[in-house]
Amino acid sequence: MIFPKFPTHRLLQSLALALVIVPFTPPVLAETTKGGAVAGWAEFTSFDYEGSDPVFDQTPPKPGAFHNPILTGFYPDPSICRAGKDFYLINSTFSYYPGVPIFHSTDLVNWNQIGHILDRPSQLDVDGLPVSCGIFAPAIQYHDGLFYMITTNVYGIGNFYVTAKNPAGPWSEPVKLPLDGIDPSFFFDDDGRAYIVHNGNPPDKKPLYDGHRAIWLWEFDAKTQSVKNGRIVVNGGVDISKKPAWIEGPHLFKRNGWYYLCAAEGGTGPNHSQVILRTKSLAEPFVPFPGNPILTQRDMDPNRPDPVTCLGHADLVETPNGEWWAVFLGVRPYGGGYSNLGRETYLLPVTWENDWPMILKPGVPLPRNVKRPNLPPSAPAKTPLNGSFSVHDDFNGKELGQQWFFLRTPREPWWSLTAKPGSLMIAPRPVALHSIDKPDPAANGNPSFVARRLQHVRYSASTTLVLNPAATAGDAGLAALQNDTNYFFLGVHTEPGKPRSVFLEQRTKNTSAETLASETLPENAKAITFRMEGDGKDQTFSYRVTKDGEWKVLKAGVDGSILSTGSAGGFVGATLGMYARSTR
Structure with missing residues (x-):
């Protein structure tokens, strides 16, 4: 089969066309604790998105x-x-x-x-x-x-x-x-x-x-x-x-x-x-x-x-x-x-x-x-789909809303809204956001990433992560993904026995993953809220460690065009959401 679209597909057309998908064998997940939560999983308590046109x-x-x-x-x-x-x-x-x-x-x-x-x-x-x-x-x-x-x-x-x-x-x-x-x-x-x-x-x-x-x-x-x-x-x-x-x-x-x-x-x-x-x-x-x-x-x-x-x-x-x-x-x-x-x-x-x-x-x-068309009016959209709007998700339902989706087919239950009601629990797994950049029949490449669409040139997105003292080695936070080579990841790094740090990671098709900024978190921090803000090309990444505390800018003036098709190629738009990965 030949699948022409942009000139970027010349690379795909040069690859083997007949692929056999190998079944993915999921790893064993962490056991559930007596309290109903999941040991070692990242706990997110909310997500907020605001955009203006x-x-x-x-x-x-x-x-x-x-x-x-x-x-x-x-x-x-x-x-x-x-x-x-x-x-x-x-x-x-x-x-x-x-x-x-x-x-x-x-x-x-x-x-x-x-x-x-x-x-x-x-x-x-x-x-x-x-x-x-x-x-x-x-x-x-x-x-x-x-x-x-x-x-x-x-x-x-x-x-x-x-x-x-x-x-x-x-x-x-x-x-x-x-x-x-x-x-x-x-x-x-x-x-x-x-x-x-x-x-x-x-x-x-x-x-x-x-x-x-x-x-x-x-x-x-x-x-x-x-x-x-x-x-x-x-x-x-x-x-x-x-x-x-x-x-x-x-x-x-x-x-x-x-x-x-x-x-x-x-x-x-x-x-x-x-x-x-x-x-x-x-x-x-x-x-x-x-x-x-x-x-x-x-x-x-x-x-x-x-x-x-x-x-x-x-x-x-x-x-x-x-x-x-x-x-x-x-x-x-x-x-x-x-x-x-x-x-x-x-x-x-x-x-x-x-x-x-x-x-x-x-x-x-x-x-x-x-x-407008000469038609009877529809009910207003339950989830806003155009214009300027803001949305909030406190993860109180039993299932994720229809605005959320995953990258590639999930083959194991690595997320849960019922293990701890009122929180989105995500298992940190060793699957990178950039796990696949060409067809790979032996890979699943389904990262622990719960995503929604970016819908505005001018936007703000934030999520709160509980800093679990029993967390295993890994990273968790807020990611903005364009494709397998281009993304931002604003997260917390946990390594048992060492102070936690907040970091901003960037990857492009021309560079491997690199840390643009990092800071050590206070030892008494119980939770952290991450925030990404964009206005066209200009992106700002901030965080705070108390619910009503002041935002601290980790990195400003970052070139957000890496999230564009003009920079990354392909046919998709950028997506935002909660991401966790293990580093064991």
Whole structure:
């Protein structure tokens, strides 16, 4: 299989493509104490996150309008479907677990997460995969009372789909498909036939230039779970003479007797765009729209104020009253084109002229405030997903909230909310945040890291750690991760018989892990609160050892661009959370 996206994937394409995942044997965990807590585990009592969007604060939505993006932070590759009056939205998760969050809405603006589609290890094996591998571009469809989600596990099992009668789950076990490439999507025609479109090899598997790919169309038989009669319907892009790169993310839909093929072109970076083609019969060639692209910002002035770039990878949906809307990804960069947030989800209306759709005309900057769809309002999001907001978690539940996730598939119970109610207990294990930077079939690489998305350029995140006198040798604290090579770790180092110290560790793809600053903690300290603050590139790392004490800056003026894709490469946004590791 070939999985093209950014030029950074040239390295991945040079690696072996057929990998066998070796089962991971978990180590023996620490025993539970008589009091119910877990001996030697790190104890976190709270997590706080606060972020502000200056553009949102300066120009809040007017009555009857909403603010883009609708999902902030690492929510790339959106796909959407409608079932009656209800809408469902999903996103890529790459090598994070559980995979593919699913959201519900009745108005397309306010979304509530109702679960994850891939929430069992049997559905999502991402052992041994770098952060930017795993689940690419899932697509969701609703047909005849059944929900379908189809996607690619890159360097895992490849292309597969799952189904559910209830979108909140449970979803079925994966059905593997014999398709190459990435980004598959279902289409169910009104004559009872079904199809799959996806990004695949060019003719004869011989690319004519870098980025030369094709869109394939297959007939799909739901009863036998099989495909047949595959053929190329788009070679290269809308105009192969111009050497279009990375045609991908295709979706098929039908309107007024026309079949439309909507796909992304140009790669998922600043040259990203969305194009449209159509035909009256799937047996006939698709004809491109003369006005392509129907969505892009690649020709806009990069120095414009508050830019949103990389628009593309769109999916379209029709409302019950006949309106059409598009969800798509975009990036909010700060100085130098860096973005720590990754690719986010945006929403715009679709207009039609001569049976051709248009999302945003060339040369028009993406509007941040948009008139709301003519739909009944949804309940406000239980967990804020856009705008300026603050959230607090005191870990009083029996299960982690849906905003939390893990890096790769967990194979052992190394965290607990019930061992000591009111605390998140994490086992320090010898698994590093940078444990994998290339596919490794013999590794699990699931660190003791409980993470959530970074959702603002301007943010503050903090967590409190109890300083257990019986703690074993190791480190615990607050981490900010971009990928397997780039991260910050603000933590406490414990070594029995020696004073504890607070430290800031940094790692990049060009350097090994290094300590930027460290200080000895008072011997009588009972707990420590860590705080990370960011404003674009500028990052500050602080701590305090009493609940209401003054913050002490450990290191300020740190270059936070290491958390950006511009620095680290890949396709994910930065994540934040509690991390513990053993050093025995």
